[in-house]
Amino acid sequence: TQLLEQSPQFLSIQEGENLTVYCNSSSVFSSLQWYRQEPGEGPVLLVTVVTGGEVKKLKRLTFQFGDARKDSSLHITAAQPGDTGLYLCAGASAGGTSYGKLTFGQGTILTVHP
Amino acid sequence: NAGVTQTPKFRVLKTGQSMTLLCAQDMNHEYMYWYRQDPGMGLRLIHYSVGEGTTAKGEVPDGYNVSRLKKQNFLLGLESAAPSQTSVYFCASRVKPRDIYEQYFGPGTRLTVT
Numbered sequence: 001t002q003l004l005e006q007s008p009q010f011l012s013i014q015e016g017e018n019l020t021v022y023c024n025s026s027s028v029f030s031s032l033q034w035y036r037q038e039p040g041e042g043p044v045l046l047v048t049v050v051t052g053g054e055v056k057k058l059k060r061l062t063f064q065f066g067d068a069r070k071d072s073s074l075h076i077t078a079a080q081p082g083d084t085g086l087y088l089c090a091g092a093s094a095g096g097t098s099y100g101k102l103t104f105g106q107g108t109i110l111t112v113h114p
Numbered sequence: 115n116a117g118v119t120q121t122p123k124f125r126v127l128k129t130g131q132s133m134t135l136l137c138a139q140d141m142n143h144e145y146m147y148w149y150r151q152d153p154g155m156g157l158r159l160i161h162y163s164v165g166e167g168t169t170a171k172g173e174v175p176d177g178y179n180v181s182r183l184k185k186q187n188f189l190l191g192l193e194s195a196a197p198s199q200t201s202v203y204f205c206a207s208r209v210k211p212r213d214i215y216e217q218y219f220g221p222g223t224r225l226t227v228t
Contacts, residue, residue, distance in 0.1 A: 009154060033216065042118070042204050042219030043157070088156060099164050100145050100208050101172070102217065104156035 002027040004091055006105030013079055014113050021074040021087055021108045029091035032065055032072045033102070037086040079112045086110075116140055118220035120205050126226045127195040135190040135223050137205030144210045146188040147172070147217065148180060150201040157204060163188055164210075195227045 005024045013019055023032070031050045035043035047056050049065035049072060056063045060083075062075040072089055086109050090102040118139045127133055137146065144165050149157040159172030161180040169180045177199060179191045188207075192199060202224050206217040 004156075006156070040221070042206070042221050044219070045216040048216065090157075099162060099170070100210075100217070101147070101159060101162065102157075104149075104158070106154055106156045 002029075002091065002093065002103045004089055004103050004105040006089055006108055008108060009106060010109050010111075012111045012113070015080055016078050017112075019076050019079055019110070021089075021110075022071070023073065023089035023091075023105050024071045025091060025103075026070065027091070027093075028069050029093060029103075030069070031092045032069070033090045033092065034063055034072070034074055035088040035090060037088060037107075043086075043088055076110075079110075081112045081114050084110055084112050118205055118207055118218050120203075120220035120223050122223060123221070124224050126228065127192075128228055129196060131195050132191070132193050133195065133225075134192075135203055135205075135225075137188045137190070137207075137220055138186055139188075139205075139207040139218070140186060141207060141218065142185070143207035143218070144185075145208050146182065147206045147208075148178070148188065148190045149204045149206065150174065150199075151204060151222075152201050160190065160203075195225075197227045199225065200227045201225060 033048045034046045037043040052067045052069045054065045060077045088107045089105040121136045147162040148160040163169045163182040166185045205220045208217045
């Protein structure tokens with residue numbers, strides 16, 4: 001069974017601060033996705049990283065995939081109250097029998113105070 | 115284009131009662147998934163389907179059954195509800211896997227079993 005350990009579980013910061021969320025595993029993933037979920041809604045995809053060492057930027061969000069494709073991080077610069085939400089990492093396994101299944105981390109609840 | 119819809123949005127059951135959750139998608143996706151989300155545990159896969167008429171067990175299938183009689187619908191059944199099944203249930207769909215393709219989630223069903 002593949003596991004993704006996500007940390008921290010809770011993050012409460014002031015507007016303008018920077019933060020990093022980590023996602024770690026002992027397993028190799030073919031790709032890793034980051035989702036954001038708001039209360040009462042389903043998760044929505046932010047980004048997918050595929051190549052080891054890959055870095056993707058989405059405005060103030062920077063996503064990195066570890067060289068060995070076992071870990072990933074999400075860094076937010078100058079957080080804003082609109083960034084508040086639940087952030088989930090999810091790993092996908094390669095192979096025809098994976099059927100697109102994802103292994104999710106536990107999630108990080110981010111609260112950004114004005 | 116509604117995407118993924120789920121009915122009902124909320125439901126309260128007594129222990130031992132049965133119910134069916136309906137998921138519908140209008141994106142012609144082959145693959146569909148049922149997850150449950152509990153605090154601090156991310157999303158866990160219950161059952162999934164890789165096409166009309168096919169279903170398979172996920173990580174936590176006990177106490178649930180599913181059916182996919184039509185490509186656009188994926189039903190999740192609880193034959194005899196237990197308090198441990200109190201959770202938020204999400205349905206998702208995606209195209210036939212290539213790893214980088216995202217899963218599209220419905221808005222969720224909040225189920226309470228008393």
